[in-house]
Amino acid sequence: MIEFQGVSKVFDDGTRAVDDFTLVLPSHKTTVFVGSSGSGKTTLLRMINRMVDPTGGRILIDGEDIARLDPVRLRRRIGYVLQAAGLLPHRTVVDNIATVPRLNGVPRAQARAAARELLGTVGLEESLAMRYPNQLSGGQQQRVGVARALAADPNVLLMDEPFGAVDPIVRAELQQELNRLQRELGKTIVFVTHDIDEAFLLADQVVILKTGGVVAQVGTPGQILSEPAEDFVASFIGADAGKRQLYLQHRQGDGDVTLVVDGDGRPTGVLAGSPAAPGADPR
Numbered sequence: 001m002i003e004f005q006g007v008s009k010v011f012d013d014g015t016r017a018v019d020d021f022t023l024v025l026p027s028h029k030t031t032v033f034v035g036s037s038g039s040g041k042t043t044l045l046r047m048i049n050r051m052v053d054p055t056g057g058r059i060l061i062d063g064e065d066i067a068r069l070d071p072v073r074l075r076r077r078i079g080y081v082l083q084a085a086g087l088l089p090h091r092t093v094v095d096n097i098a099t100v101p102r103l104n105g106v107p108r109a110q111a112r113a114a115a116r117e118l119l120g121t122v123g124l125e126e127s128l129a130m131r132y133p134n135q136l137s138g139g140q141q142q143r144v145g146v147a148r149a150l151a152a153d154p155n156v157l158l159m160d161e162p163f164g165a166v167d168p169i170v171r172a173e174l175q176q177e178l179n180r181l182q183r184e185l186g187k188t189i190v191f192v193t194h195d196i197d198e199a200f201l202l203a204d205q206v207v208i209l210k211t212g213g214v215v216a217q218v219g220t221p222g223q224i225l226s227e228p229a230e231d232f233v234a235s236f237i238g239a240d241a242g243k244r245q246l247y248l249q250h251r252q253g254d255g256d257v258t259l260v261v262d263g264d265g266r267p268t269g270v271l272a273g274s275p276a277a278p279g280a281d282p283r
């Protein structure tokens with residue numbers, strides 16, 4: 001469990017990025033920080049592995065105040081995935097994945113063998129092991145970035161817009177893969193995005209932030225969708241535009257198909273299981 005207790009961050013130039021932020025991030029769950037640009041998401045994330053130190057309050061991981069821990073050792077036990085995978089260009093895939101275990105003293109052969117296994121975990125062919133990062137697609141690089149973050153078997157995984165730089169189809173694949181991985185591994189994941197749909201897909205707990213790291217609402221996707229706490233949240237999730245209220249509609253001429261339409265009457269899909277819907281049971 002990660003606990004923020006009255007955490008603030010004022011940068012040297014006087015910017016107040018986070019102000020008195022208090023929140024519990026439960027173990028083995030995915031918490032997603034979502035908010036507009038400059039709302040303090042990355043600052044919050046980077047305070048967990050002490051890339052940024054708070055100017056007020058404290059952060060505990062499993063009851064331990066991280067201010068008392070050596071930052072380098074702390075970082076080695078926390079996985080970190082960035083938008084531009086951040087791979088070392090002159091090292092092969094397998095050596096990139098093995099970086100942290102090697103720093104922790106795991107013998108090379110053992111670290112490489114474990115790294116090859118991790119390729120499978122993140123859905124990559126073992127044949128990619130000896131390639132260099134620039135010989136991989138953007139999506140493959142992100143998968144290697146996830147494998148590298150998992151290599152030291154950390155309990156906590158920090159992910160800062162990890163899928164922001166890939167095209168929408170690959171992004172959707174990576175999101176599904178992360179959900180699958182999380183079902184298998186049960187890490188404590190902290191994920192930053194500005195995409196509310198990505199937040200709803202991945203999160204057990206969604207934290208919607210306003211400027212200054214001010215919490216507009218914390219809840220499950222269902223709680224936030226059904227009861228936006230304030231106008232800011234309603235507008236952020238698109239509820240005020242009618243995008244989030246869906247209705248079933250039968251239109252003449254469509255036969256047995258049931259359409260799903262939004263609050264403005266725009267068709268968004270067909271009801272799964274209605275006879276002519278894609279993937280419907282053909283019987």
Ligand SMILES: Nc1ncnc2c1ncn2[C@@H]1O[C@H](COP(=O)(O)OP(=O)(O)OP(=O)(O)O)[C@@H](O)[C@H]1O
Nearest residue numbers: 011013015017036037038039040041042043044194
């Ligand atoms: N090193 C720094 N020095 C001064 N101000 C900073 C520094 N890093 C971040 N900030 C400021 O702190 C605020 C929060 O920044 P942060 O990067 O945490 O926001 P964010 O929500 O992650 O934004 P984005 O979605 O654009 O990445 C912003 O106003 C930013 O300009």
